Amino acid sequence: MTRPHSLSTRALAALAVSLVLLTGCTADPKPSPSPTPTPPFASKKDAFAAAEATYRAYNDALNLVDPADPATFEAVFERTTGDFQAVDRKNLSVMHAEELTVSGANTVVAFHPLRTTATYDEVRARICVDVSSVQIVDARGASRVAQDRAPIYVADVTFVWSDDAYLISRASKADDSSCG
Template identity: 30%
Template sequence: MPVTPRPRTHSALALAAGLLALTACSGPDPAPPPSSAPPVFASEEEALTAVTETYQRFQQLSYQILAEGGADPERIRSLTSDEVAETEMDGYRRAADQGYVFTGAPTIQSTALDLWLPYPDPLQVVARAELCIDISNVQVVDGAGTSVVSTERQPQSLWSVDISYRENDQTLIVGAKEKVDDRCDD
């Protein structure tokens, strides 16, 4: 007995019905995402400038607090993460307890950008750099006016610094800092 092939329309209809069922479950097209904020940095050059300026503001305020004998140390919070602020305020307290007087100010000799991101990472970091800080103009004396600066002190030191984006006030802050070396490579 001859076998008559069945038309393939039943298979095609079953496949089409299955695909329609799948698309029906997906619902309407999602709404477009809300307009996103502009990037923190548009270029590497902009990031380098911002890192240098942010750290310079931090450094100026930090040394101002030290020069004022540690008065109103909470001011540093406006330019740092909570962790950096706590470390700095502890240093201000120790210097004040010792009766140290600071004169002069450090200067940034160079900034080498290691990383920059147009948008903050999950830890809010937007840039990481190594900064060469010249401390040769900084003098520290005790209550008797005697210098407590070691004669072995190097005139420069190298620091690794994370710059973070503080979303609530949309500012750049020093998120982390660590001394890398007592000298800068020239």
């Protein structure tokens, strides 16, 4: 998901038409598109390394979340966008409202590059996270972790380039749960 530009395409078109009418010149009815920022990578390897750094920073921020203190959520949101951020916002809000407590930490155990666009503005990777030490309990001390939770969570994650950094935009549980 891209962030809105300061002027919409319609506003740019209206501005171009106004300038034509004021100057009496003819112009192409379509304004030229604004350039998309290009990630500053020379190779796939560099792009994937930057995406991995983004995910590891996200994971570190997630490990520092205190559901009782919504201010701790902001570092998580800084590394996400779109649907992924919406889900995080909802989940963290529910955890806060239900007064849940989290202990333990997620650990990224593998980052496997899958694919990228030619301009590296979108990257996809399979990420394996050890969640075995994370416990979530409610105010009564009852566990909210599913009994059948796997110790390693495997997800296919999509990153998009925005404002000079990768942001996590989508994630889905991987069909193939291999982390090898």
